Amino acid sequence: MAVKKHQLVADKSNQPDLAALAQYFQLMNDQSQCLPPLQEMIKQCHNIIQCLARTAGTADQLWHLLQPVEHFLLRCVNSVYNNVRHEVFRTILDKFYSYISDPESNACPATAAVLIIIDDSDEDEIMSSTRLLVEQTENGPAGPRFHAALSCLYRWLHDWHCTPTLGFWILAYIKALEESAHHDILIEASQDYLVSLLSCLALQIPIHQATANVIFHVLASLRESVEAFDRISSMVGEVLVHLASDNGQWSRQLLQDLVDILTVMVERITCCLKEDAQEMFRNKYADVILCLERHMASNASKYLNLPAWRSRNAVSSGNNLDTQKVGLINIGNTCYMNSVIQALLYTRQFSSYVVAKSLNTPYWETLGTLFAHMIFSMSSKIDPERFFRHLRPVDFSADSQHDSSEFLGYLLELFRSYENATLVNHDYSRPPVLNGGPRNRLLQPGASDEQQTESGDSRRSTSPCPGSSGSDSSALKRPYDVDPSALPPRKRFRVQEPTRRGSAIDSIFGGVQLTRVQCGSCQSSSFSRDLFRDLQLAFPEKPEGKQHSVQSLLDYYFSKESLCGDNKYQCRECGDLRDAERSVVIENTPKYLILVLKHFKVDVKNLKQTKLMHYVHYNQTISLPTVPNQATSAAYTVYAAVIHKGRTIDSGHYYTLVKDNGEWFSCNDCSVKKVEENALNKLQRPSTPYILFYRRLDIEEPPAPTFEQLPRNLRMEISATNKIYVEAVRKLRSD
Template sequence: MAVKKHELAPDSRNQLDLATLAQYIQMLDNQPFYLPDTPDITKHCQDIVKCLARTSIGGNGVELWEQLHLVEAFFISLLQSMPVAARREIVSAVLEKFHSLISDPQSDACPAMSVVLIVFDGAESEDMMKAARWLMERDENGPAAGAGLRACLSCFYRWTYQWDGTPALGDWIMTFIKVLEEKEHFDILIEVSIDNIERMVLALRKSVDMKRSVAAVILHVLACMRDSTDALDRIAPHVDTILVALASQCGQWSRQLLQNVVDILAAYIDALPVRTNPRIADKYASVMLCLEKHMASRGCPYLAYPSWSSQAQPGTSGAPSVPSAPPTRKVGLLNLGNTCYMNSVMQALLATRQFSSHVVLRMHAVPYWQLVGGLFAKMIHSISTKLNPEDIFHAVKPPFFTLDHQHDSSEFLGYLFELLHTYEHVSDVNFDYSRPHAIHCGQLRSLPARPAAKPTTSKAEATRTRSSPSHDHDNNNEPGGRRSMSPRPGGSGVVTRAGGSGKRISPGRSPECLMPPKKRPRMHMVEPTFLRQNSFVDSLFGGVLLTRVECSQCQMSSLSRDVFRDLQLAFPEKPEPGKQHCVQSLLEFYCSKERMTGDNRYDCRDCGQLMEAERSVLIETPPKHLILVLKNFRFEAKRQSQTKLMHPMHYNSTITLPTVRSQTDHATYQLYAAVIHAGTTLDSGHYFTLAKDNDQWHMYNDDVVTPSDEGELNALTNCCTPYILFYRRTDVEDVPTPRMQEMPEKVQEIVMSHNKHFIESMRQLRGQRP
């Protein structure tokens, strides 16, 4: 660990100087097999700390650097060669002497003394916290505890703008501040910070030479003082100088430092009533003018820490408050003409943080994924309240969807998943989006054979007759009103093999096969379909469905495994008396046994004809994120029309999904988003979304976003029916919202360009006003 070169003035006081100290250390190096006893070497180490504290900066910098580097090497070699007990004794003695010198209010300890922090080389942060607590507890028991803590903090602050030669200095100062916060010494933090914040912030101009850990200390102090007008008054005259200096420096770290400073300064302005108080607006007009030249991302991680003043208010007993996050303005999406089916789905997918974070952080060079990631990034960090999603929607819109017509949000979601899966492992930064999509649209539109003995309708034909969520019209028309496991256009891709084909005699069989066979239990295993291991879409939303069909005549069982990305839940035709529908009951109905009779009989391979059978479904592999589509639409055969079901229903916030291992082994899920269809018919209506982010619910109605709560879902009118429900498995941890500095540089540029365009548009608008 190196120490930077600095000029040092000769020390004329009567003391042990660095030259003598260097001779002593070299003597020990020349005698590697000899070390004084532990008490003696401990005393020598304390003398070294005292000598460093009395050093003055100036003079021969090269010589000083060589001597300080020699001190560092001595401590490292010494601690490596000592037994554990002796090592602890030496470290404790060094820290105690170090702390006693800087806690003296009359002390002017030289920052070169900080090189002794090399004793923490390789130590864990928790070990440093323990050491800081131990030192502070010793101080707190003394008669002048407050004065000593103030002196320590003031000395550390002074070193941040006087010295940049010790790599471990910033980490130790940050540890000291955290312990002060832990012990609720907010009055000390505020008082000492106000006295030093001006010079600390000015030190940021030297970001090229500054250690990043020291810069982190300054940013932390700056952010935690954001409620203080005294601090802002001391910073305000230098804002322009600081921002210009940072903007002139090249390098990713300098740019990120500039962005953090801009975000924190914007938080200072946000905390002031500049809109309602013209006097305050005039006072800080120069600061606001400087900030207008840059774009606040509202994503600075330092603003996640609570301000010190909010925790030091009377009546709170110093209890830490909930961190005051940066302004989390929710962004809506403009309706481009009946595109609410797309807007609602994108808002729900944004709330699926494992998905949206992955798209933003990792898929910025993948076709179609990068468009979705760019939209998500702007929805997270836009300074406007609404976005125009025209570019992405024209690119990802299914080709069989027509403009200015409302379509099915579930159908769009399934198509989007299949599109993203198709391009997931393609890398093409210059992709031509004018080309047709590479997925097989004809295959997506083709429905597999249904278990019922009725003509099969192709998905292409069904699409031409659908509007809104009308894809559900034929599902509840099946005998028994049970589930249909056939995929929708662009849907989950589930293929149910347990159903018959509607043929009475299979090809290649003779009429003798119609004779009833002997009854003996047999089982046919259909070749299973497994989740695609290299697919992120399937790893997050994909599950495996196990379907079992048993012939009532010969007891032959057929098992099939099918991949799904959503489950379509039908309503029973005859609900149990006195019971209200709920999501959990629909799931249980979906997984319950179904008698296949009449036109819905099963084409038994062994019997060679349509036979009555029993079908059951269970989940073999539960997905991490479960998507449920509620079939609120039914096709009326007599009238040959589609109607919307508006059953009274309870929408469970927590559900359990039965699995195949046992009837008592369930996967538990928590609701976090719902796409809702508002309207009484299929030919008209509107989609909007309720979604939760950071435990706060919002209603996303195209470009209008309002706070809401989970109870809103069960308080909707009859014509507003939740259609797509998004659940996250409780054992799957959610991920935080990506911060601006975590995003790839290309994605950051997209967000910054968008924000810059918005600011310029606002300026032009203001200029046009009378």
């Protein structure tokens, strides 16, 4: 950088001043057909930039001198052939960028005059030029140069008003940095100049649309930043008064956009703060909030559709807010539902999809609304009663506690059955019609049902896993209490797809098992495919002292099994019962893998089921055995676990451990608190993980939806609920 600085100083000493350049280019412009050769033209453009970079003065003072210079620049890019024009255009912007991105240079605002060459109607050209500059900068020490360029542009936006295309180029540069995910630089530089940017709205000179676009884009992108709000809080009232004093249509539009953005800024910040911090925030900025309340926010500003900037180092920098974790009140033996809902909320692909669909898909509305309240509620806990009225299985009594695994299976199958519904007004009061269990046999084209063989292997049970939840006095209704002969036969489907077409449930949670049975006599094989949404893992009989792990239970589940004795295989080729070998692999891996650990066994002597207290190592990562050439990853990482706390399967309590942004939290009904990284493996008996949730390693978690992405009526509902909560807290504290 020292060499570059020396070159800049040398350039300044050898260049004429702006007055001399203006006189020279006025003579050239008078000869309309005369332009220098390409290399000479480029050199003269460079001389202009170098001269402007050291020229002091306001736009009004320099206007007459800049006119012939700007006219010459326009002739250079508009009066030559396209290929030459592109070269001239690129070299001008390259030289211009070398000045504004040099941390050791201090280019004057007059340099912005060279942006006259930009055609503000050609957004593609502006974006492509800025993208290229960003890409070239990333090859070196990008951080300081990006910060220097953005800081320089922000200074000019306040001080220089005679080049409207300056705003267009700044916005394009911001978008290029956004595309490259340089949010930390955008946040840091923008917060440094936020006061200067906002003050542009209070200047006596007319503000360009391009300038307003930059200001509101930056404000809306920083709407989750407490520091940004703090920096501008002292001048918000002044700017609002200035804009309100002008009855012109343009000033009214500026005022409305500003009120909308700042109102959402207050809502988003308070939504993300804990109870005490919320009250402190509102007390500290009471005057600003009162100013905003005097104007009616419409929540219709186009800038609120922009994604918020979020720092990669949000926790340490304190610039952005971590969303508050919200608990669910236990409304009477509902821990089995609370625990499952918490795990599904942090299954981000699922919860984000449900919230997005709640706008126009009636059957997603109840669950989507519940998720939205859990994300944006200002309270640390919410009452889920009105949601659970519709989500509770029809045969689950409201005053009894049930099994969380059964509830999860029911919930996923319930929404799977609704996915092909065409009802405009969905009626939750009507009993649901389910499509069948979570596993469905997928037949190969042309294969008969007789060719598909099922084994009674207890390791691969397809029935719901009996479990426990609730109080000591609650007895559970279990599937094994029903006579198996009275159950309808399993529904089967002839399909060629690995998962059912159009099903979001199956695309997120569904996988396909491939089962092979090989005859020990003729070596012929039969194959069957099963769609699954969970794997239920039994414990093998192992010698004393040998440790179980999730991976070892998976290995046991997929280990080869001998079919012999009373469990011989009916071979189609041999036409008789034969010894055979059965093996299972995964043909299609699910995005999210649900594992149910069968912590129970049958006490034959007393004819009852008891809970197993085996110690299990809960692997952070696991892998599944797959068919050769499997297209997707078979490795998974854990992100949630439903825990059963109790010594018997007929009593106890459910809660959930979840991982969010690299940190683990315990969601125990209405209480949510941070826990240690290895909390899953430090549980003390009788607490045992019952349902484990794993995410495939190649799956990228989408961010939680922003408040502005919610349907308007849902935003209003949540805002109203939060307002009631805040007033209740104020009243309680005043009493």
